[in-house]
Each structure stands twice: as C-alpha cells, then as structure tokens.
Amino acid sequence: MSKVIVVTGTASGLGKATVEKFSAEGWDVVATVRKEADLKVHDGNPRVRTLLLDVDDEGAAAGFAEAALAAFGRVDALVNNAGSYQMGPLEASTMEQVHGQFQTNVFGLIAVTKAFLPTFRAQRSGVVVNISSLTAEQGYPYNAAYAASKAAVATLSEALSMELAEFGIVVRAIMPGQHATRIFTKIDAAAEVPEDYQAGIASFFGATPMTGSSPSVTADAVYRAVLDPAPEQVRVYTGPDSEAIPHAKRILGPQEYWREFREAAVGRPSALFRTLVPAPGSEPLQRDV
C-alpha cells in the first residue's frame, strides 16, 4: 500500500514541488489550495487529491483532517508549507498586518498540526514537517514579523519533537534559504514608511537579488526529511545561503558575525563574508514566477 502525505499551500512554489516529488516517488498526496481556481493545479496527476483549505480558518482544521484521512484511508506525514510574507520596517507595519502574519504562518500551522496529532499518536507513527525559514536562524532587516513567525515555527518544531518522540512521531523544521517563488509577488508590504527608512531599504533591496534556489532543492530535502526515521535532526537547512549561515556564525563568533552580516545586509559584504555565505541564487537560476 502506498504511503500518504498531506501538503498545505500547493498552488505554486515549494508546496507544488513537494507534491510533484512525493507523487513521483510513489506516494499518494492530499494537496491543499486556497482558491477554487487552483483546484485544477494538480490535474493529470493521478496520485493527488486536491482539497480547499485556508489555514487562517482554524475552525476548518478538524474537518479538513477528516477529509484528508478519508481521501486515501490513511495519513503518514504532514507538510505544513502554506505561508505568506509580510514585509517592511516593523514600525510601519500595522498590528493587523503582524497578526495576519502570525495567523497564517503560526496559528494556522498549529491548528492543522493539532488536527492530525490524534491520528499519528494512535498509530504510533507519523512525520510532521514544518516549513520555517533561514530568517528564523538570522532575522533579516525589514522582515521582522515574518522572521519572528518563522522562528516560532522552528522552536515549536523543536518542542514538539521532544513531546511526541514517545509516540513515534518525528517533527522537523525545514529552513529554506531564498527560493525563486511567487511569494515575492504577493507581499503584504508596510504602507506608510517614514522617510528615514528609505535609504536603508534601498541598500537592502539593492543588495538582495530577487533570485534563489529552485523549489525542487527544498522539495528534495523535505523528501529526505520524511524518509529519515531518526528524530534527532530537527532543523534542516536548504539552499546554499541557508546552509552557510550557521557555519558563518560559528566561524566568526557573535560580534564579528553581527558586523559582517550587517554590512552584507546593506550591500557591502566583505570578501570573507562572500566566501562564507554564497548569495541566494548562486546555483543556476530557475524561476517559478
């Protein structure tokens, strides 16, 4: 019997690539999309059943878990991938924007996870893969709410990995570096940004290429993370920029690292930093936009 995985937020990007990876490897997949117009996104792939889910609607999670179980009669793994991106100086981001960021990236993810845990606990097996971000390891400027939401996802994953080990449930946090996906075309940007911030924002975005790894880089890592039965490695770094940051922190030490990262973030990376931390998109560029 084929194994079954549930993946949220699969209309594009990392979620879509993850659906393609698992179905190509012989898994049955329950894929979610948020918009009715996207229900056809996996048409032609006989291993995929596509269901509607807006993770902001916490009340829908239990019914969704039931429908997901009914789709193929079992669920072996859950990938909490759905996410959105709020950007801009924190001072200029409204509390509504900050709450919205946490609603999708944290509270929605928690509601979906809670809906599947009774099944995983009863069957004494299951893998939960939460898509966090490199920004949980290193907060980038003008990304504070997003970074904080992804840090919540990473530490939540670490706590759950301890809490659920006795039930045979494995929990992982994937920490992707920058990937070229549609998330950057749907940014919930701060609207009224004080003039004082404009120069810093211009240098940051001047320094940050809007390129990145192919979504398949992270989809392949999610596949390996689900197959690995050992619970010990919770954080999994994907993409050259993500893999390099923890290493750079260790090599440089906190003070030198802070200064090097700060200079790099405003477009003045030292030769040393460039050697230690490859730019996102330093692999061959593949866009999904």
Ligand SMILES: NC(=O)c1ccc[n+]([C@@H]2O[C@H](COP(=O)([O-])OP(=O)(O)OC[C@H]3O[C@@H](n4cnc5c(N)ncnc54)[C@H](OP(=O)(O)O)[C@@H]3O)[C@@H](O)[C@H]2O)c1
């Ligand atoms: N791209 C990167 O550089 C990067 C780096 C680190 C982490 N990540 C994380 O990777 C995950 C996937 O993002 P992506 O880059 O692949 O972007 P993407 O192509 O925009 O995919 C995000 C998916 O999540 C869905 N989604 C957003 N809000 C939702 C909600 N309230 N309920 C249900 N689904 C919702 C989107 O649906 P719609 O199509 O309807 O908007 C879309 O299908 C996110 O958690 C993101 O934070 C991305």
